[in-house]
Amino acid sequence: MSDPVQTAIAALFCTSCLVRILPAFVPLRIGPRQRRYLERLLPAAVFVNFAVYLVYSEALREPVAALASLAVVAGMACFDRLGVLATAVLGTAIYFGLVRGLG
Amino acid sequence: MNIVMVQPHGILRRVAPAALAIVPVSLLFGVLAARADWSPLEVLAIGLLGFSGSGQFALLPLAESGAGFATMLLVTASINSRYLPIAYASATRLPTPAGQRVCLAHMLGDEAYAMERPHDSGASLWAIRTSLFVAWVLAGLLGALLGHLVPAAWLGREVNLGYPASVVLMYLSAAQLRARLWLQVRGRGRGRGRGRGRVLAASALCAGLSLLLIHLLGPVYFWIPGIGLASLILWRAGL
Numbered sequence: 205m206s207d208p209v210q211t212a213i214a215a216l217f218c219t220s221c222l223v224r225i226l227p228a229f230v231p232l233r234i235g236p237r238q239r240r241y242l243e244r245l246l247p248a249a250v251f252v253n254f255a256v257y258l259v260y261s262e263a264l265r266e267p268v269a270a271l272a273s274l275a276v277v278a279g280m281a282c283f284d285r286l287g288v289l290a291t292a293v294l295g296t297a298i299y300f301g302l303v304r305g306l307g
Numbered sequence: 308m309n310i311v312m313v314q315p316h317g318i319l320r321r322v323a324p325a326a327l328a329i330v331p332v333s334l335l336f337g338v339l340a341a342r343a344d345w346s347p348l349e350v351l352a353i354g355l356l357g358f359s360g361s362g363q364f365a366l367l368p369l370a371e372s373g374a375g376f377a378t379m380l381l382v383t384a385s386i387n388s389r390y391l392p393i394a395y396a397s398a399t400r401l402p403t404p405a406g407q408r409v410c411l412a413h414m415l416g417d418e419a420y421a422m423e424r425p426h427d428s429g430a431s432l433w434a435i436r437t438s439l440f441v442a443w444v445l446a447g448l449l450g451a452l453l454g455h456l457v458p459a460a461w462l463g464r465e466v467n468l469g470y471p472a473s474v475v476l477m478y479l480s481a482a483q484l485r486a487r488l489w490l491q492v493r494g495r496g497r498g499r500g501r502g503r504g505r506v507l508a509a510s511a512l513c514a515g516l517s518l519l520l521i522h523l524l525g526p527v528y529f530w531i532p533g534i535g536l537a538s539l540i541l542w543r544a545g546l
Contacts, residue, residue, distance in 0.1 A: 208370040209349045215379035216357030216366060220413050223387045227394035228401055228412035234392055242388045245546065248487045249537035250385040251480040252510060253530065256517040258473045261526060265467060274477050281481035288478050289331055295474035
């Protein structure tokens with residue numbers, strides 16, 4: 205196994221221990237404010253950063269194709285138009301179509 | 308307390324639609340991981356030990372960019388933090404023996420939680436969670452094997468093979484933001500409009516600051532301050 209992949213597997217296993225296994229053994233009471241933070245705000249903060257990271261890293265390679273494709277994908281998800289698989293096919297087709305067309 | 312006894316056909320009928328729905332997603336993960344040079348054994352291991360859709364997809368680009376353990380843990384723990392309240396809420400249904408408790412807790416997923424009923428027996432929980440877990444893990448492995456079947460020579464050297472993973476992650480990110488921020492705005496008329504305006508303004512500010520942090524710190528080290536700043540902004544915006 206390669207090092208980065210081992211690290212990824214270890215990180216996800218530790219995550220499962222923290223968020224799924226530990227709560228089964230440690231009785232804690234979560235207040236509504238903490239619950240709101242854990243359920244909504246912290247994941248939302250991660251996903252905002254993810255979206256920016258994806259746009260940044262893909263736009264460095266193919267700016268026009270990546271921006272157009274990712275904008276369509278985000279729009280589809282926001283308007284709940286297609287499922288993840290159909291959108292993945294559409295977004296990938298737009299990207300490679302534009303890369304080929306513009307290149 | 309009324310305990311509902313296991314009826315295999317009944318449980319199967321309950322689980323089958325969700326199990327079928329997660330198979331293509333896990334299959335896709337396996338294919339993309341294989342294209343990113345993950346071996347079938349690695350895909351099997353992350354499915355067994357990680358068992359997290361968005362967490363697994365999120366780790367593909369992070370592993371490729373050489374992100375460290377702390378960054379990966381922060382990102383995946385934040386994405387999966389929604390399990391904390393779900394795990395607490397469903398802990399009372401778990402059997403008492405520690406080994407069984409650990410296994411069942413680890414196999415908790417959104418679909419299982421949505422499908423379980425308060426009076427389900429321990430055996431029902433085993434049937435539901437194991438079915439979904441096995442479907443996820445095996446589909447990922449199958450995807451990895453399929454991904455390795457496509458000869459590298461068929462693809463040009465400059466083809467961006469990681470792009471489909473970025474597309475899936477963008478979809479998941481946008482869908483999660485819609486569910487956690489946009490759809491949570493209550494009220495009607497102007498009040499709702501103001502609430503949605505606040506969501507858009509706060510999200511745009513978070514995105515702008517993340518971009519600035521990537522520019523200043525680079526795409527490996529921006530994560531922790533980026534997530535910290537964004538959660539602070541969303542909190543202060545009263546979302």
